[in-house]
Amino acid sequence: MSDKQNKLWGGRFSESTDEFVQAFTASVNFDQRMYDQDIRGSIAHATMLAEARVLTPDERDAIIQGLNEIRAEIEAGEFQWSVALEDVHMNIEARLTERIGVTGKKLHTGRSRNDQVATDIRLWLRDHIDLIDSEMSRLMHGLLGLAEREAATIMPGFTHLQTAQPVTFGHHLLAWFEMLRRDRERLADCRKRVNRMPLGAAALAGTTYPINRERTRELLGFDEICYNSLDAVSDRDFAIEFCALAALTMTHLSRMSEELVLWTSAQFDFITLPDRFCTGSSIMPQKKNPDVPELVRGKTGRVNGHLISLLTLMKSQPLAYNKDNQEDKEPLFDAVDTLQGCLRAFADMVPALVPNREAMREAARRGFATATDLADYLVRKGIPFRDAHEIVGKAVAHGVAQKKDLGDMSISELRQFSDQIDEDVFDVLTLEGSVSARNHPGGTAPEQVRAAVARARAALAG
Numbered sequence: 189m190s191d192k193q194n195k196l197w198g199g200r201f202s203e204s205t206d207e208f209v210q211a212f213t214a215s216v217n218f219d220q221r222m223y224d225q226d227i228r229g230s231i232a233h234a235t236m237l238a239e240a241r242v243l244t245p246d247e248r249d250a251i252i253q254g255l256n257e258i259r260a261e262i263e264a265g266e267f268q269w270s271v272a273l274e275d276v277h278m279n280i281e282a283r284l285t286e287r288i289g290v291t292g293k294k295l296h297t298g299r300s301r302n303d304q305v306a307t308d309i310r311l312w313l314r315d316h317i318d319l320i321d322s323e324m325s326r327l328m329h330g331l332l333g334l335a336e337r338e339a340a341t342i343m344p345g346f347t348h349l350q351t352a353q354p355v356t357f358g359h360h361l362l363a364w365f366e367m368l369r370r371d372r373e374r375l376a377d378c379r380k381r382v383n384r385m386p387l388g389a390a391a392l393a394g395t396t397y398p399i400n401r402e403r404t405r406e407l408l409g410f411d412e413i414c415y416n417s418l419d420a421v422s423d424r425d426f427a428i429e430f431c432a433l434a435a436l437t438m439t440h441l442s443r444m445s446e447e448l449v450l451w452t453s454a455q456f457d458f459i460t461l462p463d464r465f466c467t468g469s470s471i472m473p474q475k476k477n478p479d480v481p482e483l484v485r486g487k488t489g490r491v492n493g494h495l496i497s498l499l500t501l502m503k504s505q506p507l508a509y510n511k512d513n514q515e516d517k518e519p520l521f522d523a524v525d526t527l528q529g530c531l532r533a534f535a536d537m538v539p540a541l542v543p544n545r546e547a548m549r550e551a552a553r554r555g556f557a558t559a560t561d562l563a564d565y566l567v568r569k570g571i572p573f574r575d576a577h578e579i580v581g582k583a584v585a586h587g588v589a590q591k592k593d594l595g596d597m598s599i600s601e602l603r604q605f606s607d608q609i610d611e612d613v614f615d616v617l618t619l620e621g622s623v624s625a626r627n628h629p630g631g632t633a634p635e636q637v638r639a640a641v642a643r644a645r646a647a648l649a650g
């Protein structure tokens with residue numbers, strides 16, 4: 189068979205495709221990932237066509253059986269993918285005709301690759317959104333478990349990466365949880381717009397066959413159909429939206445990564461990561477590097493890049509389908525793979541991290557972390573806050589000079605700065621006193637952390 193005849197669209201052509209152009213325009217090397225979605229879409233389409241009496245029941249059965257056999261061939265690694273057949277859609281269709289004969293050529297009735305590919309990507313993305321959702325949920329449950337165990341563990345809270353006030357480690361972990369909770373909401377929201385069906389739009393204007401789009405929608409589990417055929421085949425906003433939420437989730441993971449990297453350093457020493465999440469150095473025998481969080485931090489860049497790629501791909505495209513859109517797949521696939529992999533690594537790693545409670549506590553103790561508590565104490569004794577701030581500032585300066593934390597000073601030492609200070613000051617200068625006093629919803633008190641964990645667990649279950 190000559191190259192020209194080999195093409196499913198070769199009818200109007202008088203010479204075969206340039207060899208380089210053939211490879212240049214082909215997408216089969218990457219879009220074969222959507223083989224299962226393509227086959228599911230075709231089975232639903234054939235089922236609907238038979239109900240609409242466009243295909244006979246025998247033709248439908250032959251098509252469905254042929255497609256299921258092709259799926260088995262692909263999964264057994266026996267399918268011969270051909271670049272000459274351009275993409276996953278034509279590879280499967282050509283193989284169907286090879287297997288079942290002329291009936292195979294009827295599958296494409298009332299359909300175009302334009303609505304077919306748009307349907308396949310949406311099905312593929314929907315499947316992967318569900319996988320990503322379960323990794324997110326696994327990570328979130330892991331965070332809740334760790335936060336509960338560390339509800340009363342004291343660590344320094346930072347602003348400007350300078351010790352600010354003591355917080356509980358559990359509270360810090362719940363801040364991560366909140367970021368992910370919003371990411372997961374965005375994912376669920378994106379799924380709603382992904383889960384709409386382009387099939388039936390055909391090439392761009394719809395089809396003259398008596399199709400029943402509602403039936404195909406139902407068979408494929410879409411929530412709705414796309415209501416305009418031109419829009420259905422052309423827009424990839426759902427993929428852009430996914431990349432936007434993926435970039436945001438990666439941004440959150442990169443923030444967590446950064447903290448993990450800092451905390452594993454000898455300078456912080458707040459946590460230990462199990463060896464299985466780290467690697468060594470080929471030259472420095474003492475090294476144990478936090479590779480997983482470093483890589484997650486680094487991979488954020490590629491997902492941000494994919495978002496920009498897709499926005500730029502879509503920008504200024506006239507209606508309806510343009511070949512440009514074939515370029516949607518690699519960025520989307522890689523954004524999905526990257527996010528899924530990073531979430532999986534985090535879900536495995538986070539519950540296994542070992543906090544060094546002593547080092548965290550010591551760091552909080554050293555950094556004048558209870559200075560605000562002393563100011564609040566003076567306010568309760570009737571001193572205006574600005575004056576209290578000034579008094580405590582002087583006490584801190586004294587502490588810096590004497591290399592002494594506020595809690596280490598004697599009562600007479602403290603009283604140099606204000607005669608309003610009494611023995612009960614030590615209740616607020618302790619780290620436990622400081623965190624327990626922040627006892628309102630959203631505050632760092634151990635009691636609040638435990639309540640927040642319980643609320644979050646109920647929300648995840650519900």
Ligand code: ARG
Nearest residue numbers: 215219275301302305513514
């Ligand atoms: N491989 C193409 C894509 O990914 C399929 C649609 C092509 N349609 C067409 N008329 N050339 O977008």
